[in-house]
Amino acid sequence: PGAEAWKQRSIYQVLTDRFAVAGHGNGGPSCDYKNGKYCGGTWQGIISKLDYIQGMGFDAVWISPITKNIEDVTHYGVGYHGYWQEDIYSVNPHFGTADDLLALSDALHARGMYLMIDVVVNHMGSTHKVDFSRYTPFDNSSYYHSEAFISNYDDQTSCEQGWLGDGHVPLPDLDTENPTVVHTFHAWISSVVQRFRIDGLRIDTVKHVRKSFWPGFIRAAGVWSMGEVLSGAPDYLSSYQPYVGGLLDYGTFYPLKRAFNANGGSMYELTTLLSHDYRAKFADMQQLATFMENHDMPRFTHDTNSDITIVKSALCWTVLTDGIPIIYYGQEQSYSGDGDPGSRELMWTSEYKITPLYQFIALLNKIRKLSWNAGFGSNLTIALHTDVNIAVTQKGPLLMVLSNKGSNSKSRMIPVRTAFSNGTVLVNVLNGQSIIVKNTINITVVAGQPQLYLPLTLASHICSNILPPPQGSLS
Ligand code: ABC
Helix, strand or coil, X not given: CCHHHHHCCCEEECCHHHHCCCCCCCCCCCCCHHXXXXXXXXXXXXXXXXXXXXXXXXXXXXXXXXXXXXXXXXCCECCCCCCCEEEEEEECHHHCCHHXXXXXXXXXXXXXXXXXXXECCCECCCCCCCCHHHCECCCCHHHECCCCECCCCCCHHHHHHCEEECCXXXXXXXXXXXXXXXXXXXXXXXXXXXXXXXXXXXXXXXXXXXXXXXXXXXXXXXXXXXXXXXXXXXXXXXXXXXXXXXXXXHHHHHHHHHHCCCCCCCCHHHHHHHCHHHHCCCCCHHHEEECCCCCCCECHHHHCCCCHHHHHHHHHHHHHCCCEEEEECCHHHCCCCECCCCCCCCHHHHCCCCCHHHHHHHHHHHHHHHHHHHHHCCCCCEEEEECCCEEEEEECCEEEEEECCCXXXXXXXXXXXXXXXXXXXXXXXXXXXXXXXXXXXXXXXCCCCCEEEEEXXXXXXXXXXXXXXXXXXXX
């Protein structure tokens, strides 16, 4: 599938080792996960939890890298995350067999869902003593950049040709200028995608490989790819879009966290991202994959805000603005780990409960799907009102009201002029309350709660109980 098909999807990210163990029901083994161990999650485990994932409205799953990693126990533990590969032609036996991976692919497709795999071409994994002969197929030093750690992330040559990692775990940096390395990776990705019927790629460490490597690699893959360029600098991030297409939206990640920070943020952080100047940097806003959490970063509830009203508001922005939403496993269970390795918790300790946040995310995904063809998919988000604490935006048929004040805040009324015609009945699908558009609408934000309005015809597919407009709502 290509970009257009992916734009309509929403992605659930799992760490394969931490998400589910087959044959354990809703439980799993205990594991000291902060100590860098394999905890037992497998592809069969993921298969056993597809009802849970699909029930939240996701139609794509991003899993950890699938290749065989080094087995050594390093200073940082083992390669349970999959980023320390040793043999690109074998699957990671800890996650299952090649048949198990195919079974996961088939099980997802049977549900109309996509499989996205994480892939690494920048480096292999190593212990403190590098031994090139251990790698398949890049088994001697001629396939690598000479050994020197990245000295400065802002120096592009050092970033591309230097090694990631450190003295404990150096990551031998492949010479992606070498034609043999290039051809080997083209053939490899093409065969992996075909053999396992992969629908999309998350590409690791994109900024550590020369830009001109990427178009050929992605063409060989033949599926939509989103690249990890870990930078919050919009000009730097966007400079990769012509080469990769999809990008993890680190451009939104940092402003989103600042906007909703418990110590006081500003909603201008978010509406600035809707401005013409910001958008002009990117070739295609809808190919940015928007997220609040991942396996490298502290969870939102750890370093930003643990007020569930704020978490919900940030989820609204993540799922219901212009990018492809990604939710990281455990967000729906209010996990609060503090980054690598703390935010790589065991999912089974949650017992996969259907929590209020699980239901909330399911609702957001439903709203996105339902309104896609009614103008959501063809319109970018516009800002109707911004102040420090409240942003009101519209994307096609969806009017969204978000506050960063949280559940203890006082009520506030703001008049908003929308693009809806007079007489349109809008329903807040989070509580069924309706209002009628007459020039402006008066929106009252109560206890910091998000509001998501759709026209009555769409809302009636979501709300079973629609309440009439209150007295005095007409302006
Ligand atoms: C292991 C241990 C850790 C230990 C570490 C040294 O070694 O687990 O406890 O601290 C994998 C594993 C990790 C492992 C690493 C290294 O390998 O998952 O557990 O850490 O062995 C990707 C993946 C990531 C993966 C790798 C390597 C790459 O998502 O899971 O890690 O395959 C850089 C890379 C980025 C990479 C990230 C971890 O490191 O660019 O691709 N992620 C600045 C730099 C970034 C840099 C970042 C690191 O710092 O510019 O390039 O990312 O924190 C913004 C700025 C940014 C700035 C951030 C911090 O602030 O705009 O530029 O990023 O405002």
